[in-house]
Amino acid sequence: MLTPNQLVHNFDRMNKTSQQPLVSIQCLVYNHEPYLRQCLDGFVMQKANFKFEAIVHDDVSTDRSAEIIREYAEKYPDIIKPIFEKENQFSKGFDKLSSIMNAAGKGKYIALCEGDDYWTDPLKLQKQVDFMEAHPDYAMCFSDAVVTWEDDKGIIPRSGFFNVETREYTGQDLLRNWVVPTASVLYRNYYQEGLSPPTDKRFIYADIVTFLWLASLGKVWCDAEKRVVYRRHPGSVSMKRVSVAAWIHHHEALNEHFGPTYDSTIFTLIREYYRMCLLSRSRIVEAMSYLLKHDLRRLFPTLAYLVYRFVKK
Numbered sequence: 001m002l003t004p005n006q007l008v009h010n011f012d013r014m015n016k017t018s019q020q021p022l023v024s025i026q027c028l029v030y031n032h033e034p035y036l037r038q039c040l041d042g043f044v045m046q047k048a049n050f051k052f053e054a055i056v057h058d059d060v061s062t063d064r065s066a067e068i069i070r071e072y073a074e075k076y077p078d079i080i081k082p083i084f085e086k087e088n089q090f091s092k093g094f095d096k097l098s099s100i101m102n103a104a105g106k107g108k109y110i111a112l113c114e115g116d117d118y119w120t121d122p123l124k125l126q127k128q129v130d131f132m133e134a135h136p137d138y139a140m141c142f143s144d145a146v147v148t149w150e151d152d153k154g155i156i157p158r159s160g161f162f163n164v165e166t167r168e169y170t171g172q173d174l175l176r177n178w179v180v181p182t183a184s185v186l187y188r189n190y191y192q193e194g195l196s197p198p199t200d201k202r203f204i205y206a207d208i209v210t211f212l213w214l215a216s217l218g219k220v221w222c223d224a225e226k227r228v229v230y231r232r233h234p235g236s237v238s239m240k241r242v243s244v245a246a247w248i249h250h251h252e253a254l255n256e257h258f259g260p261t262y263d264s265t266i267f268t269l270i271r272e273y274y275r276m277c278l279l280s281r282s283r284i285v286e287a288m289s290y291l292l293k294h295d296l297r298r299l300f301p302t303l304a305y306l307v308y309r310f311v312k313k
Contacts, residue, residue: 008206008224015161016247019051020051020053020106020107020108021050021051021053021106022050022051022052022107022108022109022129023048023050023052023107023108023109023110023111023125023129023186024052024053024054024055024104024105024107024109024110024111024189025043025052025053025054025055025110025111025112025113026028026055026057026101026105026110026111026112027040027043027054027055027057027113027115028038028057028097028101028112028114028115028161029056029057029058029059029061029065029069029114029115030058030060030061030115031061031063031067032061032065032112032115032116033061033063033064033065033066033068033219034061034153035115035116035117035118035127035231036065036068036116037068037117038118039113039114039115039116039119040054040056040068040069040072040080040173040229041079042113042118042119042120042124043079043119044072044076045079045119046119046123046125046126047121047122047123047126048125048126048129050124050125050129051078052079052107052125052282053079053080053081053105053106053107053211054079054080054081054110055081055083055101055104055105056069056072056073056080056081056082056083056115057083057097057100057101057104058082058084058085059085059088059090059097060085060086060087060088060090061290061311065115066084066253069082069084069244070082076110077249081102081104081189083100091192091248092181093201094199094203094206095199096226098206101272102191102196103188105191106190107131108188108189108192109128109132109186109187109188109189110186110187110188110191111125111128111185111186112182112183112185112207113182113183113228114182114183115120116231117181117182117183117231117288118183118228118229118231119183119228119229119231120226120227120228120229121145121225121227122229124184124228125186126142126229127167127223128141128186128223130254131221131223131245132186132188132262135219135221137216137218137219138218138220138221139187139188139190139215139217139218139219139220140185140186140187140188140211140214140215140218140220140221141185141186141187141220141221141222141223142164142180142181142184142185142186142220142221142222142223143164143181143184143222143224143225143226143227143228144164144184144222144223144224144225144226144227145181145183145184145225145226145227145228145230146226146228146229146230147181147228147229147230147231147232148229148230148231149232150231150232160168160310164179164222164224165222165224165304166222166223166224166225167221167222168217168220168221168222169220169221169222169294170220170221170263171211171212171215171216171217171220171258171261171262172261172265172274173301174208174212174220174257175208175254175262175266176265176268176269177224178208180207180211181227181228181230182207182230183228183230184201186229187210188217190214190217190287192270195217196213197210197212197213198213198263200251200253200256200257200258201248201296202249202250202305203224203250203253203254204242204247204250205247205250209254209257211296212254212258212262218265218273220262224267243286244277244286244287244290245290245294247273247295247296247310248270248290251266251269251270254266260300268300271298271302271305274287274291274302274303275305275306275309276303278306278307288294
């Protein structure tokens with residue numbers, strides 16, 4: 001396996017011998033009409049001393065999202081590079097969608113921003129690329145975000161995303177605290193070297209899989225400056241309810257693919273998740289049913305921990 005410095009050398013060689021963009025933005029869109037213009041405006045307003053592109057993928061939206069993408073592609077053809085599907089790809093799994101986006105992007109770096117989030121800093125890309133160019137041992141960087149909740153009653157802003165700090169983060173930090181606003185991320189395009197994150201049908205959160213994979217390839221840096229808006233709304237992916245079984249299987253798959261380094265963290269996460277479910281009126285029956293039928297080895301430790309937490313209070 002190539003070292004981070006060898007990978008960076010290869011990236012530099014490829015970039016200097018071509019006219020490819022330095023950054024490829026990956027933007028996944030599905031029924032994001034109410035938010036999409038704000039997202040695309042965040043791309044085209046970027047001020048950078050390098051070329052960049054935005055791969056905007058519409059997954060057969062049933063609203064006017066595709067029409068908006070076409071409008072921006074015609075107005076900003078050097079930046080907006082659309083992909084219009086004839087058949088929904090998300091329904092075929094994360095792997096299919098990821099392979100499409102990774103094949104389309106030609107940049108040395110990949111930036112992420114889905115169609116319902118947006119960037120507020122016109123120097124977002126420039127600042128992050130400057131950092132990554134100066135620090136070849138880093139695989140990924142991200143920033144803080146303003147979080148908003150939006151519904152038919154209006155917009156409620158929240159100050160920040162889980163109190164992130166300006167410092168280096170480990171894979172343990174990323175998994176334990178869920179601190180990364182996906183729309184703020186920029187990372188080295190290791191796909192150009194034939195590398196890719198693990199795949200597993202049990203994975204339900206593709207972003208944390210990517211982040212842990214990147215943390216295995218190099219360091220991760222966070223700048224606590226708020227450069228993006230992470231928008232939560234009734235239709236967002238993050239608001240969809242996940243079954244107890246799916247959540248447990250996802251974390252067990254993470255443990256299998258990323259190894260014993262994460263044993264303790266995943267053990268704690270699963271224990272806390274069961275505790276939360278058993279204290280929830282809407283989740284207690286589902287959680288107990290799963291524990292009794294499929295996870296007896298965790299039943300008594302979970303109940304003992306629940307009693308311990310209750311007595312401790």
